[in-house]
Amino acid sequence: MPEEIFNKIILAVEDGDVEACAELARSALDEGRDPLKIIDEGLSAGIRVVGEKFGCGDLFLPDLMMAVEAMNAGLEIVQPVLDKLKIKKESLGTVVIGTVFGDIHDIGKSIVATMLEMNGYSVIDLGVNVTARAFIEKIKEVNPDIIGLSALLATTMREQKTIIEEITREGLRDKVRIMVGGAPVSGQWAEEIGADGYGANAEMAVQLVKRFMG
Numbered sequence: 001m002p003e004e005i006f007n008k009i010i011l012a013v014e015d016g017d018v019e020a021c022a023e024l025a026r027s028a029l030d031e032g033r034d035p036l037k038i039i040d041e042g043l044s045a046g047i048r049v050v051g052e053k054f055g056c057g058d059l060f061l062p063d064l065m066m067a068v069e070a071m072n073a074g075l076e077i078v079q080p081v082l083d084k085l086k087i088k089k090e091s092l093g094t095v096v097i098g099t100v101f102g103d104i105h106d107i108g109k110s111i112v113a114t115m116l117e118m119n120g121y122s123v124i125d126l127g128v129n130v131t132a133r134a135f136i137e138k139i140k141e142v143n144p145d146i147i148g149l150s151a152l153l154a155t156t157m158r159e160q161k162t163i164i165e166e167i168t169r170e171g172l173r174d175k176v177r178i179m180v181g182g183a184p185v186s187g188q189w190a191e192e193i194g195a196d197g198y199g200a201n202a203e204m205a206v207q208l209v210k211r212f213m214g
């Protein structure tokens with residue numbers, strides 16, 4: 001059962017209430033709540049509820065856009081606190097992450113990136129609509145340990161396969177571990193396309209990276 005303040009944040013996201021969302025995020029911080037929980041149990045929980053309602057046709061695209069705006073208003077309050085908490089110690093490994101070509105969904109990918117950073121990894125976030133070529137150039141440039149591919153559309157999850165094929169063709173496959181995620185993605189899909197792992201949420205992404213890094 002989520003706590004009262006998180007429930008209120010969920011409702012504010014659902015209502016697309018930008019001001020309430022920012023105020024509640026601020027109150028939650030003032031109450032001493034863990035910023036990661038504010039994101040996970042409040043802001044992104046709210047977007048998940050909205051996503052389900054959108055999927056069933058109970059909400060429409062404008063509602064969804066407002067909800068995303070409200071969530072972002074909350075994130076803007078929480079993010080600077082998270083940035084301050086990042087302890088500057090030696091990085092435990094480097095992850096290059098991005099949402100694949102053709103796909104502009106960036107909320108889940110950004111949450112994964114934040115969680116990884118909070119756990120001591122260096123993250124290079126290539127953003128959204130990222131081509132295989134851009135991933136390959138980055139692998140050559142920074143020699144990362146892990147690549148993270150996010151896809152939220154049934155159509156763009158195929159791009160994860162293409163990117164892995166291109167990385168292999170370029171002779172770089174044995175240099176990196178590749179993890180995949182996003183709502184339509186599954187462990188079975190990860191196996192089918194030759195990824196090294198699948199994470200259903202940011203928590204699992206962190207566990208996966210810890211496992212990869214031994």
Ligand code: B12
Nearest residue numbers: 051055104105106107108148150153154181182199201202
């Ligand atoms: C918000 C949203 C949008 C926003 C995106 C805003 C933004 N800045 O990201 C907007 C309104 C722009 C949008 C646009 C579209 N959307 Co949209 N959208 C969503 C919605 C409601 C929520 C997605 C989200 O942010 N979830 C919250 C986050 C926290 O969850 P998440 O993304 O799943 O991420 C978590 C995990 O998956 C995992 N994870 C994510 N990435 C990675 C990566 C790695 C490496 C790992 C390990 C883990 C991991 O960890 C994350 C954190 O826990 C979903 C519904 C849904 N059920 O997913 C539809 C949804 C994804 N959208 C959909 C569609 C169809 C579209 C549009 C095509 C609509 C249109 N007709 O224009 C466009 C696509 C444009 C494009 N080319 O990309 C469909 C996709 C259907 C399908 N299966 O193909 C969905 C499922 C809605 C639906 N039921 O119809 N969308």
